[in-house]
Amino acid sequence: MKLRQLVAAGAIVSSASLANAATSQEQFVVEDIRVEGLQRVALGAALTYLPVEVGDELNSFRVAQAIRSLYSSTHFENVEMLRDGNTLVIKVAERPTISNIIFEGNDDIKDEQLQESLDGNGVRLGEPLDRTVLTSIENGLKDFFYSIGKYNADVSAIITPLPRNRVDLKLLFEEGDAAAIQQINIVGNQIFSDTELMEDLELQYDTPWWDFLSETRYQQQTLQGDMETVRNHYMDRGYLRFNIDSTQVSMTPEKDGIYIAMNVSEGEQYTISGVELVGDLLGNEEYIGKVLPLTDGELYNQAEVTYTEEFISKYLGRFGYAYPSVTTVPEINDEEKTVKLTISVDPGKRIYVRRINFNGNTVTADDVLRQNVNQMEGAWLSNNLLESSKNQLSRLTYMKNVEFESTRIPGQDDKVDVDFNVEEQPSGSFNAGIGYGDRTKLSLQAGIQQDNFLGTGKRVGLNLSTVSYQRSAQITYNDPYFTIDGISLGGSLGYSEFDGSDFNVIQYNSKRWSIGANVGYPIDEINRINFGMTYSNTELYNTGYYEQTEQFYDQFREEDPEAPIKYDSYLASVSWSRSTLNRGLFPTAGSSQRATFSITTPNSDVNYFKSVLDTKFYYPLSRNQRWSVLARLRLGYGNGYGSNNGNEQILPFTENFTAGGADTLRGFENNTVGPRGVILSANSAATGPDGEQYPGDPAKNLVGVSTRSLGGNAMALGGIELIVPTPFVDAEMDNSVRTSLFVDIGNVWDTEFDYDKYRNLQAVSGSDDVLDYSDWTQYRSSAGLSVQWISPMGPMVFSFSRTIRDREGDDAKFFTFNIGQTF
Known part of the structure; x- marks a missing residue:
């Protein structure tokens, strides 16, 4: 104690001596000011912080005041004031x-x-x-x-x-290592066991090695959340007087282990004895009273009380009362173990939107964003409309992140400005590829697709491809905002030449050009319907012989079986799409569905129909949605209708479904899964007098199958993926890089294939056996790892996979790489 007094006394004496040194123990009038020690700080800047001027009378109080002011400038590390005659000398040491x-x-x-x-x-x-x-x-x-x-x-x-x-x-x-939780004890609980209470806690201990999602290191903030979880467990079951009396956190001497103990008082269960709504409910008392979950005689439930308050607030928010006050006041009767709830509602003033602003969009025009906003300027502020607007903006493929906030206008308590803060991402993709394969040889392809052309929200695409099996060019255009009501208009123009001998399909060559248009109508914010019409002209030549294709060829062949086959078709289509996904690219929650039905008009040379259903469901596993499960399913069926030249129409084999590859069945070569071409060889058993060969018994014909796929008129593909955080990549990159573990399963089959016709025939030497290509149960499956990246050139997909189940003749691929792949 004496030492502290001596130190304090010494400090006072030292301060006094400094002041005296500056004033020479007397007051004086400053005739000049000299500052020494300045290096970076200008003299004028230093003097602005000095509350002393030439002509002022200086004393010890003014000296102390001046020193404090100079220190407050944050420029100086040390300040000393001295007197040289009537000149005030200030010595400073600048902060580095x-x-x-x-x-x-x-x-x-x-x-x-x-x-x-x-x-x-x-x-x-x-x-x-x-x-x-x-x-x-x-x-x-x-x-x-x-x-x-x-x-x-x-x-x-x-x-x-x-x-x-x-x-x-x-x-x-x-940093060192985080202290691991050694044990969590809950003391005082009798109604619920430790296991039941700790089941929902985020902090865990003694977890199995495979439970990598559990949090076993101690975090103070997480503990606070777990305490609230325990409290809610009791409060949601009627224990209104439940209390956590104390919490002890202790650690091992090495500071590497943590022991947690919660002391609780459970109390008894309380039932609701009455619910009363008071205040201004805008005339909706009867409706709100009917939909509220709180009823007399039921156990008190804190979650339902909170839900009731949020429901009323959101309900009033629909009508512009964006800042209501909803408070539940409990009247507890400890003797009868009941509680009466009085819900007081004050809607406040109706709030109007003065202006809607967009921030962060450097490419996309404000008008394009405004097309996706349901909230109108000058109208009531509606929380429902704001949330739906955020969802619609987030589903745009060129939006990475969207948030909004409402700001009250000073002096106007009934008006707000709404600011949408958006973060854009590349809206175009450049797809290019170069490769070499045993069958495809050298392949080159290039294309550009812009989903937000010049910031207008319009989609423009140009794709050129030249590979050993195909040369094609296609131009696409779509304006999703053709009208202010959200009606879209689009079209396409394309040309292609195809050689099946260099692809993984049966032998044939084709030339095709097409032109089409489509128009779309919004049903609501998540549903949309589209109508389209496409005219195409197709020429088939250099066709090979396969049993499944002869029925299609017979419709057009009259005299010359080698002549090219030409036909026109007018394909009408209707599609329905629905999306509740949280993002346009790399979604982690929500679902999407798309159903398409297309049919050629009766005046077409070929009459057929096709239907396809695509659906995806995303289920987040963690709060930050970095862990999610994707379940997907694709179904398809097509067939012909009517007849042509006495031949029953079938689905053109050029329209068959195929599978294998990045977007269908990973682990299998593109388009190799499904029925293969069947070749029937007649048995020549006799020679006539003129030397002509005569067929023998048809039962002794030989049969073979091509090494190429034919495809089928029916398809069922599905899969499940576990989306995981990408190793060594920051969470901020989740919208650009995605890693997933997947299992793919599916099949393509031909419902018109007659297996009985070939099952007893002898196979040609060196050929695989004919399988029952009408059997939908002969599915394939694979599993592996996929990495997707939105690169500056467009989407890239890397897949490593192994087949789980395959069939005779399937071509397995362990690694595949695609650029420009659509997700």
Whole structure:
């Protein structure tokens, strides 16, 4: 105690001596001011902080005031005032300037977060260094590490002097390992067991090795959330007087283990004795009273009370009352163990939207974004309309992230501005490829597709392809905002030449050109219907012989079986689409469905129909949705109708479904899964007098199958994927990079194939056996790993897969790579 008094007395004497030194123990009038020690700070800037001018009378009080003012400028590390005659001499030592900031050893905190924290404290490049601020930053960072269970962590600020009064600042981190939870005890619970209470806790201990989603390291914030979880468990079951009396967190001497204990008082169950709505409900008392879940005689449920308050608030928000006050007041009767709930409602003023602003869009025009916003300027502020607007904007493929906020206008308590903050992502894709295969040989392809052409929201595409089996060109256009009501208009023009001998399908060559148009109508914000019409002219030549194709060829062949086959078709289509996905690219929640039915008109040379259903469901597994499950299914069926030249119409084999490849069955070569071409060879058993060969017994004919796929008129493909965080990639990149573990399953078959016709025939030497291509149960499956990346050139897909089940003749592929693939 005496030592502290001596130190304090010494400090007072020292301050007094400084003041006396400056004033020579008497007051004087300042005739001149001289500042010494300035290097970086200009003289004029220093004098602006000095509350003393020439002609002022200086005393000890004014000296102390001047010193405090100079220190407050944050430019000086030391200030001393002296008197030279009637001249005030100010000696200063400037704070060093920060030349460089280095972070070393930080894993849990990113450099960007650290720099943001330093900026908030005025510690940045080119600014003077305040050593007192560094101490508080060090302590704040240590507190952060302690809150996540790293009790051995240490943070040191190392200052290295440099010439010209500059310094390097290094923050050195020694994080250490987080303390693992050794045990969690709940004390005082009798109604619910420890196992039942801890089942929903985020913090866990003694978990099996495969439960990699569990959080076993201690975090203070997580513990607070778990305490609320335990509280809700009781409150949602009527235990209105439940209380967590205390919580103890202790650690092992080595600071690597944590023991947690919660002391609880359960109390007894309470039932609801009455529910009363008071206040202004805008005349909707009867409706709200009917839909509320709170009823007399039931157990008190805190979750239902919260839901009731949120429901009323959101309901009033539909009518422009965006800031209502909804409060539930309980009247507890401890003797009867009942509670009466009085729900007080004050809707406040009706709020109107003055202006809707968009921030962050550097490419997309405001008008395009406005087309997807349901909330109107000048109308009531509706929380439902704002949420639906956010969802519609998020589903645009060129939007990475969308958020909104409403800001009250000063002086106008009934008006707000709504700001949509958007983050764009590349809206175009350049798809290109070069490859070589045993069958496809050298392949080249290139194309450009822009989903947001010049920021107008219009989709424009140009695709050119030249590979050994095909040359094609296609132009597509779609305007989703053709009218203000959301009616879309689009069209396409294409030409292609195809050679099946160089592809994984049966032998034939074709030329085809087409032109089409489509129009779409919105049913509501998630449903849409489209109508289309496409005219195409097709020429088939150099056709091979296969049993399944002869019935189609016979419709057109009259005299010359080698003549090319030409036909025109007018294909009408209708499609329905629905989407509740949370994003246009790489969604993690919601679902999408698309059903399409197309049919050629009766005046077409070929009459057929096709129907396809695509559906996807995303189920998030974690709160941040970095872990999700994708379940998908694709079904298809097509066939002919009517007859042509006495021949029953069938689905043209050029329209058959095929499978295998990145977007159908990974692990199998493109288009190799499904029926193969059947070749029937007649048995020549006799020679006539003229030397002509006569067929023998048809039962002794030979049969073979092609090594190429024919496809089928029916398809069922599905799969399930576990979407996981991409290793070594930050969470901010989840909208650009996706990794998933997948299982694919499916089949393509021909419902018109007659297996009995070939089952007893002898196979041609060297040929595979004929399988029952009408059997839908002969499915294939594969499993593997897929990585998808939205690169500057467009989407890229890398897949590593192994087949689980295959059939004779299938071509397996362990690794596939695609660029420009649509997700």
